Amino acid sequence: MKGKKVKDCCVTLSHVMLPEDANPAGNVHGGVIMKLIDNAAGVVAVRHARCNVVTASIDRLDFHSPGFIGNLLTLRASVNDVGKTSMEIGVRAETEDLMTGQVCHTASAYLTFVALDKDGRPCPVPPLISENDVQNRRRREAKARRTSRLEEKKKEKRCQSSHEGCA
Template identity: 65%
Template sequence: MTGCSPTGAPHPPKTAGYSRVTMCHMMLPQDTNPAGIVHGGVVMKHIDDAAGVVALRHTRCSVVTASIDRLDFHNPAFIGNLLSLKASLNLVGTSSMEVGVRVETEDLKTGEIRHTASAYLTFVALDDTFRPRPVPPLILETDEERRRNRQAQARRRVRLAEKSRETSCRTDPQTCQAPPD
């Protein structure tokens, strides 16, 4: 893909602001159920799209969604609402990145804005053979970015521990047993 440096080549660090994005979508009848409430899957797709743009901007290479760590719905969105997705990079590893997305819904008639959903997604950068490739380091400039980075590191530790438990469970079922109540 154009813009990707060869695997192993050094990548200049980038700020979180470099890749940050806000995307907006008008919610239409095809986005909703018969009650006029936007389907969760529609919101999820827009979350994945916004997070993917952030990861692509940071790497300027092909990226794929590896996981959605957390997706919490707080308030519904309705036909005619404007869905705004604010996405930014929280953490960068060797080939993976955590992107946080905040979704807000604006009632365009009243101006009321509600927090609709929040999500954390992990993306992996890929080389031309679809193997993980190194990504540019992340420069944290603000206290807010440093806080988000600390929280993302904690989520990453939990994710890695869970993967380790799952692997252990597959190889030794005795390690999977739930503790007695």
């Protein structure tokens, strides 16, 4: 299977935040931002795998600053690393006050997607080709997060079968 470059799959999506995206005080709901993050990451995953994909997990979702009605929410998403059938996608969300031009880092997230074949079973994804130091660093960090996720899953499984040492 031929590898793919990060730049061939990344995406930038923008949305104007409207009243239906916010609470009565004008703050954009975190769930709206989360949904748009998932959509942007899903586009990247499909571009990389060129098949159906599903969100397997959201490793981190950190909110840094609020968004408001009238802001332009821009999401930048790219593949950080790939496994056999899975991909970690990183997404950065920023809001821009269109009147002042001020841009704020609103949220960041790491999502894992699994590629599916026509029968809905996990299928192989193309290898990732890193082209620079930033992409190499992101791959190393993604591998570390994957190792942590797998250790946490093992711990959860142990705790489900025996409550000793689980808090």
